[in-house]
Amino acid sequence: MKFGYFDDKALEYVITTPKTPLPWINYLGNKEFFSLISNTCGGYTFYKDAKLLRLTRYRYNNVPYDNNGKYFYIKDGDTIWNPGWQPVKTALDSYECRHGLGYSTWTSSKNDVEAKVLTFVPMEDNCEISKVTLTNNKKTDAKVTLFSYVEWCLWNADDDMKNFQRNLSTGEVEVTDGGSVIYHKTEYRERRNHYAIYGVNTKVDGFDTSRDDFLGAYNGPDSPDAVAAGKCTGSVASGWSPIAAHQIDVELKAGESKTFIFTLGYIENPEDDKWEAPSVVNKKPAVAMLAKYNTEAAVDEALDVLKKYWNELLSIYHVSSSNEKVDRMVNIWNQYQCMVTFNMSRSASYYESGIGRGMGFRDSCQDLLGFVHLIPDRARQRIIDIASTQFQDGSAYHQYQPLTKKGNSDIGSGFNDDPLWLIAGTSAYIRETGDLSILKEMVPFDNDMSVAKTLMDHLKCSFNFTATHKGPHGLPLIGRADWNDCLNLNCFSEHPGESFQTFGPSEGPVAESVFIAGMFVKYGEEYAQLAELLGDNAEAERARAEVKKVYEAAITAGWDGEWFVRAYDANSNKVGSKECEEGQIYIEPQGFCVLAGIGIEEGLAEKALKSVEEKLDTKYGIMILQPAYTKYHLELGEVSSYPPGYKENAGIFCHNNPWVSIAETVVGHGNRAFDIYRKTCPAYVEEFSEIHATEPYVYSQMVAGRDAKFHGQGKNSWLTGTAAWTFVNISQYILGVYPTHNGLSINPCVPEDFGDFQITRKYRGATYNISVKQNGAQKGIKSLTVNGKAVEGNVIPYEEGVKEYTVEAVLG
Ligand code: GLC
Ligand code: GLC
Numbered sequence: 046m047k048f049g050y051f052d053d054k055a056l057e058y059v060i061t062t063p064k065t066p067l068p069w070i071n072y073l074g075n076k077e078f079f080s081l082i083s084n085t086c087g088g089y090t091f092y093k094d095a096k097l098l099r100l101t102r103y104r105y106n107n108v109p110y111d112n113n114g115k116y117f118y119i120k121d122g123d124t125i126w127n128p129g130w131q132p133v134k135t136a137l138d139s140y141e142c143r144h145g146l147g148y149s150t151w152t153s154s155k156n157d158v159e160a161k162v163l164t165f166v167p168m169e170d171n172c173e174i175s176k177v178t179l180t181n182n183k184k185t186d187a188k189v190t191l192f193s194y195v196e197w198c199l200w201n202a203d204d205d206m207k208n209f210q211r212n213l214s215t216g217e218v219e220v221t222d223g224g225s226v227i228y229h230k231t232e233y234r235e236r237r238n239h240y241a242i243y244g245v246n247t248k249v250d251g252f253d254t255s256r257d258d259f260l261g262a263y264n265g266p267d268s269p270d271a272v273a274a275g276k277c278t279g280s281v282a283s284g285w286s287p288i289a290a291h292q293i294d295v296e297l298k299a300g301e302s303k304t305f306i307f308t309l310g311y312i313e314n315p316e317d318d319k320w321e322a323p324s325v326v327n328k329k330p331a332v333a334m335l336a337k338y339n340t341e342a343a344v345d346e347a348l349d350v351l352k353k354y355w356n357e358l359l360s361i362y363h364v365s366s367s368n369e370k371v372d373r374m375v376n377i378w379n380q381y382q383c384m385v386t387f388n389m390s391r392s393a394s395y396y397e398s399g400i401g402r403g404m405g406f407r408d409s410c411q412d413l414l415g416f417v418h419l420i421p422d423r424a425r426q427r428i429i430d431i432a433s434t435q436f437q438d439g440s441a442y443h444q445y446q447p448l449t450k451k452g453n454s455d456i457g458s459g460f461n462d463d464p465l466w467l468i469a470g471t472s473a474y475i476r477e478t479g480d481l482s483i484l485k486e487m488v489p490f491d492n493d494m495s496v497a498k499t500l501m502d503h504l505k506c507s508f509n510f511t512a513t514h515k516g517p518h519g520l521p522l523i524g525r526a527d528w529n530d531c532l533n534l535n536c537f538s539e540h541p542g543e544s545f546q547t548f549g550p551s552e553g554p555v556a557e558s559v560f561i562a563g564m565f566v567k568y569g570e571e572y573a574q575l576a577e578l579l580g581d582n583a584e585a586e587r588a589r590a591e592v593k594k595v596y597e598a599a600i601t602a603g604w605d606g607e608w609f610v611r612a613y614d615a616n617s618n619k620v621g622s623k624e625c626e627e628g629q630i631y632i633e634p635q636g637f638c639v640l641a642g643i644g645i646e647e648g649l650a651e652k653a654l655k656s657v658e659e660k661l662d663t664k665y666g667i668m669i670l671q672p673a674y675t676k677y678h679l680e681l682g683e684v685s686s687y688p689p690g691y692k693e694n695a696g697i698f699c700h701n702n703p704w705v706s707i708a709e710t711v712v713g714h715g716n717r718a719f720d721i722y723r724k725t726c727p728a729y730v731e732e733f734s735e736i737h738a739t740e741p742y743v744y745s746q747m748v749a750g751r752d753a754k755f756h757g758q759g760k761n762s763w764l765t766g767t768a769a770w771t772f773v774n775i776s777q778y779i780l781g782v783y784p785t786h787n788g789l790s791i792n793p794c795v796p797e798d799f800g801d802f803q804i805t806r807k808y809r810g811a812t813y814n815i816s817v818k819q820n821g822a823q824k825g826i827k828s829l830t831v832n833g834k835a836v837e838g839n840v841i842p843y844e845e846g847v848k849e850y851t852v853e854a855v856l857g
Pocket of ligand 1 (some may be wrong): 313391405408527528529531693746765766791
């Protein structure tokens with residue numbers, strides 16, 4: 046069952062009922078100012094950092110779901126309704142929400158009054174614009190009242206929901222232009238030099254800035270007293286909970302429309318220019334912002350700029366095949382989600398509160414893999430930022446705060462896969478751009494510039510960290526955990542409330558990870574290639590020798606007979622082995638070792654993949670492990686803490702499904718690779734949205750596994766490494782256009798009935814028009830022709846000055 050449909054031409058998902066199984070959200074903002082907005086207008090706004098600079102208040106864990114947002118109320122006689130249905134939930138005569146790339150719209154009607162709301166964050170400014178158009182479709186003149194409503198957050202979202210003894214006394218506002226512009230200036234008198242505004246481009250008939258006056262004490266946003274009365278109270282908040290609400294009485298002739306533009310903005314003033322008079326904030330920049338967007342033409346133009354921006358980005362990789370679902374994901378939604386995960390990391394979603402984790406070291410490095418072709422400059426900066434939180438021994442803070450860019454010492458380090466992801470991200474950046482200069486940038490350790498070294502030295506530290514932290518079987522030590530945050534082999538936590546992520550020693554001399562071995566083989570080779578590019582052949586040779594040792598360990602101690610072992614625990618017992626009672630096989634080492642090339646020659650790779658298919662596959666995707674842990678294993682940690690079928694305990698953790706799909710392409714199984722891709726692919730999943738529940742246009746982190754009561758149900762949508770890895774999978778391995786240091790390589794691996802397809806790829810300043818004749822083959826290039834000339838192998842040779850490449854690849 047579906048709750049909407051894809052409008053590919055408009056690059057939109059159209060939601061046709063407000064009663065989706067869960068809130069279906071969108072992200073507004075591309076650079077520093079962001080909003081989350083649901084299909085019923087719930088959500089919130091922040092500047093740069095969802096924890097420290099939150100503009101509007103949101104209540105997680107609320108009932109009903111998702112009931113604080115930026116609302117418009119329409120009072121038409123005795124009927125009060127919202128274009129997004131919430132919070133009043135008056136039944137609407139029509140409702141449609143369109144989530145587009147960086148904007149959302151609602152078109153709803155009640156009793157022959159239509160409201161159209163367009164909301165977006167313009168490219169150039171730190172504000173969210175809402176254009177509200179009311180149309181009178183009655184046969185008679187109409188008088189309606191339009192109310193706006195936002196509730197301010199007192200900036201630090203964490204403190205805002207805890208520190209009431211202080212916060213209920215600090216709220217301050219100013220009101221100008223008869224109530225049209227409301228300034229939220231809490232804490233501006235002391236250490237802040239920023240405030241927020243909510244303004245409308247018209248004279249208003251009333252306003253409120255005190256929540257209790259607007260709603261009425263004991264009321265929620267579903268029943269504001271002021272709206273019921275048809276009149277705001279003119280309250281000026283002093284402490285308690287400041288809000289911004291406007292009241293506009295609108296007279297509409299039959300058939301007439303009127304449009305109002307609301308601007309929710311963030312303003313920073315220079316430290317020495319904060320005030321225009323004692324206690325009166327300097328409003329110049331706010332006034333300028335409001336003036337910029339006070340006409341429909343200006344708003345439409347800003348939306349146009351945003352749309353052009355996205356069209357340009359999406360022209361960098363574009364496929365046209367006979368499979369509309371693949372085209373839709375590759376050309377629109379998967380790339381869009383990659384951008385969002387790059388911007389947000391794991392900070393702010395409807396499942397990540399925005400006050401917990403900042404940017405993850407491994408998460409951000411992986412997000413980059415799916416994003417680097419879009420905006421390489423920002424990827425470059427991100428790499429430097431991430432590397433700056435690394436320690437001199439190569440280990441790294443697991444997370445950092447986006448605003449300060451400093452490592453987060455609450456969680457610290459000790460996740461032993463982290464260092465290698467830095468190599469992955471840097472290598473992807475250089476393969477995309479050819480920009481070797483980044484390797485020579487001086488980058489601090491732990492943000493201390495006095496001990497800065499080049500980025501290449503950082504990568505060397507990463508590489509050496511793994512090479513010098515090995516356990517009894519010559520496999521890499523796992524530390525607190527590797528990619529699987531819940532495999533806590535040195536933790537031994539017995540008391541509730543101890544964080545699995547930080548409890549116990551960060552190091553253990555025994556517990557080892559076969560997954561990190563796979564990473565080391567893959568990214569160790571990529572490191573060696575970077576050394577060669579810098580002319581350091583000795584280092585490349587040394588690296589390959591180290592890689593070889595770990596490779597050997599992986600195919601011996603890391604092999605269990607039919608699949609790769611997952612790890613060795615602190616007592617050197619196997620994890621993920623037929624010897625285990627539960628958790629006999631894990632997905633991660635099968636996918637990652639094979640995609641790294643381990644065990645292909647030895648015939649182990651095919652076996653491992655076959656075991657995955659036999660033991661872990663379901664119709665909704667591949668589970669992370671089997672059999673699920675039915676009891677808590679002290680020696681394994683959080684992985685065994687989840688009820689069977691959820692999260693890391695035998696859930697379908699979508700992030701690692703593409704690893705197996707990629708592995709299948711490496712061994713040439715196009716049918717199977719695509720089958721895996723299809724199972725978690727949103728455009729396919731859309732068909733059973735009532736089961737899947739989360740948004741059908743983006744990936745979720747997890748889908749409940751076979752052991753769970755709600756098998757097939759998604760959770761934790763949007764912010765997941767799944768976005769980047771599935772894009773890498775479909776674009777670079779299945780469709781097969783992979784950037785190498787020497788140019789684009791063409792090596793598709795598709796199902797035999799996929800058909801011919803064309804790809805446009807912009808790469809290093811040139812446009813590649815690639816057409817692939819499939820010939821019924823799953824993999825293997827029979828011939829490659831570039832600008833009319835036959836080429837040996839898979840890589841399109843780069844020719845100085847050539848801006849257009851016409852490429853014909855024939856499989857067979
Ligand atoms: C979450 C984390 C990610 C981790 C994964 C598996 O998605 O963000 O860092 O690798 O879970 O535990
Ligand atoms: C929990 C989650 C895991 C996530 C981690 C982040 O362990 O199960 O997915 O990566 O928290 O802190």
